[in-house]
Amino acid sequence: MVFKIGLIGCSRVSKKKFIPAINSLDFTTITSVGSRTDSKAKQWAKEIGCSDYGSYEDVISSDIDCVYISLPDGLHEEWAIKAANAGLHVLCEKTSTTSFESAKNMIDCAKRANTRIMECFSFRFHPQNNQVLELIKKNHIGNIHNFIGNFGYPKPDDQNIRLKKKLGGGILNDAGCYPICASRIIFNEEPIGVMSNLNIEPNLGIDVSSTVVLTFNKKNAIIEAGFGRNFKSNYEIWGSEGNIKVNRAYAVPNNFETKIEIEKNDETKIIKNIPIDQTALMIKAFYEDIMKITKCSFNFERELLSQARVMEAVRLSNSKKKFITLEEIN
Ligand SMILES: NC(=O)c1ccc[n+]([C@@H]2O[C@H](COP(=O)([O-])OP(=O)(O)OC[C@H]3O[C@@H](n4cnc5c(N)ncnc54)[C@H](OP(=O)(O)O)[C@@H]3O)[C@@H](O)[C@H]2O)c1
Structure with missing residues (x-):
């Protein structure tokens, strides 16, 4: 069938x-x-x-x-x-x-x-995602304390949906959501609270840059996204005994060879991944879970809700200009 x-x-x-x-x-x-x-x-x-x-x-x-x-x-x-x-x-x-x-x-x-x-x-279906999780699980960089994620690119043209307030435009929805999602995956927990600053372009009414600090249990994630930047789509994890850098983390073209850098004891080890179609891997995982062939490593609906809850806390923190705990979002 x-x-x-x-x-x-x-x-x-x-x-x-x-x-x-x-x-x-x-x-x-x-x-x-x-x-x-x-x-x-x-x-x-x-x-x-x-x-x-x-x-x-x-x-x-x-x-x-x-x-x-x-x-x-x-x-x-x-x-x-x-x-x-x-x-x-x-x-x-x-x-x-x-x-x-x-x-x-x-x-x-x-x-x-x-x-x-x-x-x-x-992006979460690209093999590099599981490789990073394995490195953390096997304690390669010790206790992890901090995630820094950036996603930005040149400003889209005036007619682009990303610049239209009525259509849900803005950099947070378009790009900031990725490092937010990645930090939740890497830490394997939900943040306790959020402090954010969205820079709203007055003529457009949408955020053109966003800075988000997510406080997790004894860890934090610092996220920056922006239009009008040189392309960047990365994250770095800072551990007690080493660092992990993923230079092409979110938007990975099908023909792109990715690299994970592991810095430890003044040495840098590199794990390369041959080009792969992460969209195809995602569709396959969705189908196999639905058909009960292979259970996906996460629950689709719970994840969608958890991510939306953090995104809401980010919006609320910006509008109220204060730290918002996730408990406040129901
Ligand atoms: N996962 C990824 O890697 C990835 C990458 C890029 C974008 N996205 C997401 O995919 C979605 C589409 O992004 P895109 O860059 O592909 O956008 P896009 O080319 O502008 O496509 C959006 C489509 O929505 C339809 N549409 C309905 N109402 C519209 C309106 N009022 N104005 C404009 N279009 C309208 C149009 O299709 P019809 O004219 O055929 O009705 C249009 O082609 C967004 O949610 C974006 O965040 C995901």
Whole structure:
């Protein structure tokens, strides 16, 4: 049985990452394409080689098992709920949504419909992620005290969804979410509280840079994200006996050889990874968990909610200009 996927939105990320990943996998295929523009859906369906196309509603009512939602962040909730209510699984692009309340709505609907939903943080499926976790588990750098993560790039063009307040734009939703997620994975716990500063561009009403300090139990994560920067997508972990650096941590192109640097006793060891498609690994893990073939190392829905809770604390800390504990976010 083939796992049939419908596209909600003909997006850049779909063209660049999702469709090539699906084409490399033998258990799944795209059978339906949805766009706000009929001619665009038709053209994409032709290129993909599927017969069903139309509006987002048409995709949801077509014969599929799952949707891939790659709309602007502010529209994820609406379409994830519509898809779940129609009995469909959901692969939802990051950031899953723009508030903790709407993340809870999405998860509640999926639970009621007995369907699954995952936020598409594909970086966590790259082998380097598990290698870093293994190094920490095997005590290679001693006790870990601090995570520093950065993600930034040149400012997108004026029409880009990332600069539109109404669509859930801003650097926190687009890039800051990655190192926040990575620090939670590395420390394998949730932060106690958050202090943040989002620099809002007055003309746009969106954050163009964000600085976030997450306080964990005896550890902290310092995160910086920004538009208008030279490209950087990294993190560094500081331990009592060494440091780990991952220079290409979040957006890893399929043809990119990654390197983990382990600094210890004035020496640097390097672990290289051959190029790999992290989006394909993510889709495979989602499918295998749903089909009860292999259980994924984390629970998709719990993770989506936990991440959304931290993101909400970051927003609240910025608006109230004070330290927010995670207990305050319910
Ligand atoms: N996981 C990753 O590596 C990764 C990378 C990049 C982006 N993303 C995420 O993927 C999503 C899409 O990002 P993208 O860069 O691919 O964006 P994009 O190219 O602008 O695509 C977004 C799509 O949403 C649809 N849409 C619906 N309402 C819209 C509106 N009012 N304005 C503009 N578009 C609208 C459009 O599709 P139709 O015209 O066909 O309806 C558009 O093509 C975002 O959530 C982003 O955070 C993830």
